[in-house]
Amino acid sequence: MNYKRFTLAAAVAALLLTTGCTTSSEAGPSNEGAQAGYPVKITNCGKEYTYERAPSRVVVMNGGSVAEVSALLELGLGDRIVANAQSYGASEVDGRVDAIKKLPTGNIKLNDMMDIPREAMIGLTPDFVISTYDGGFRAEAGFATRDDLAAVGANTYAPRSSCGEVGTVSGKPTIEDSYALLRDLGTIFGVQDRAEKVIADSKARIAAVGTKTASLPKQNVMMIIPGMAMGGEFSSVGGNGLWNDVMAKAGAVNAFEGATQQTFANLSREQVAKADVDTLLVVNYMSKDPDADARKLLAQFPQWDAAKNKRYVVLSDSVFLGPSNHLAVEKIAQVAHPEAF
Template sequence: MKVKRTVPAVIGALCLAATACTTATTSAESGGADRPGFPVTIENCGKEYTFTEPPSRVVVMNGGSVAEVSALLELGLGDRIVANAQSYGASEVPDRVDAIAALPTGDIELNEQMDIPREAMVGLAPDFVISTYDGGFRAEAGFATRDDLARIGANTYAPASACGEVGTVSGRPSIEDSYRMLRDFGKIFGVGERAEEVIAESERRISAVTDQVGDLPEQKAMVIVPGMAMGGEFSSVGGNGIWNDILTKAGAVNTFDGATDNLFADLSKEQVAKADVDALIVVNYQAPDSDADARALFDQFPQWDAAKNDRYVVLSDSIYLGPSNHLAVERIAEAVHPDAF
């Protein structure tokens, strides 16, 4: 299955882990070319990339995500970043927003896509460039290509779930995609042990939730980003995204799973009105008042069980690819199965 990857300024994206963020590596986890375990080779989007030492001049492109920069921070790699274009403005992880805001930007004038153009990218002299999707390396969009960057000594990376055709992701997104990115970064930067610790804690917390709700009736949930209009009034309803796996682990199911192969469904008011919605998942995208957004939807659709029971939860980066998916699982489970917690 090919899933259309929408790249609005929001998913600002496309994002952390079990502990508070840190931007410092330990002396045991930093090192150079003589460090055991290097060189390492990874496969990414059909090509192999060899790292003779951990990258030290990392550039993180925007692409509508905070997954990649959040993963680096969670692994203690913030000091490797020389320019970061990702931001979102909200996070379930304490201090994550401030940690991202404190990263260097490289004093780059971003293009109209709010990303780093080719000339500016080359001028940063990176040794590793991370894009949130493979389209971040398209020449026709004004970006430095993977070949351009290879010529100046920079390896490149996009999450495996965002390889393939421009504007698509392959397969059905899941939390395993977040774990794969963490493992890739762990290998690339020589912090594999830290990556496994982050993943293990996330898995432990998710398992604790599934143990609590596993025997309870599945609740039907609707995922919506009220501030992200891409078409009609209900053009930003969660379709085929990582949230479906998150919902399943929280004891719920996406009401509109199957309504589209795309990341978001574009629905009519009539379709939304007829849907069974036991709980509402409001995704905060630059929203002045997400609680007010939930109440407005409840006023519009009072027939929903979610409206009758005032059952909703506001999330931000944890609902997307990234190292904080366990936080979304926990908060959704508490909202849809309040008597179990």
């Protein structure tokens, strides 16, 4: 699943595409970053990488994502980052936005894709580079390749769900992809126990929601990113992405999952008007007032149950790959099934 996520409209066009990629790990016991459990091996996007010690000079590429930097912060690894290009400006996690803002940027002049170009990357002398997808190491895009970085002593990584070529789709993204990211980073940095605790806590919170909503009718949810129209007013309606699993865990279904095989659906006003929408999910993408965006949409379609009941939820990073999917599950469920909470 390629998660070339959204900082620019061009990035959104490739958002959360899926492709098959396997990642496996072998590791010794957790030592919270000590070197006793090393070496460890990680197979990432078809290549095996050996870690003799926990990385200490980490560079996080942009790709329109905050999943990777958020996962590092969730695991207590922010002090390993020497340059971070990821930012979003909103989060369901308290303090996450400020924590990201405080990370070093390496004083890099980003390229036209708002990411780190090859020479600047090499100049950072990293020992570990994270891209949001395998294409972040493409020479033709002006990026340092995996071989370039190996030559200067840096291992490279992309989430297992985003290996492969941009535009290829295979399988369905799920919350398990977020857990896989946490597990891989836990292995690489020797904090496996911490990663498993984060995952266990997330699963417990999602299970608690499931207990409350299991016997209730599934609610139809429409997800839209109002600030990222890519051709038409309704061209950024969520089609196929990790959010579908989030909705399912919240006792809901994506009203437009079947409208397209792509990540986003490009819909006409007539299609949107005819849909049964019980709850509106607005993704806050650099909006000055996402609640106003939601109210505007509800006013356009008064026939929706969502409009009649004023049911909408504003979310940001938690509906995408990352360590906070449980927050999206909880918030969607609370709005879609208020009687259960």
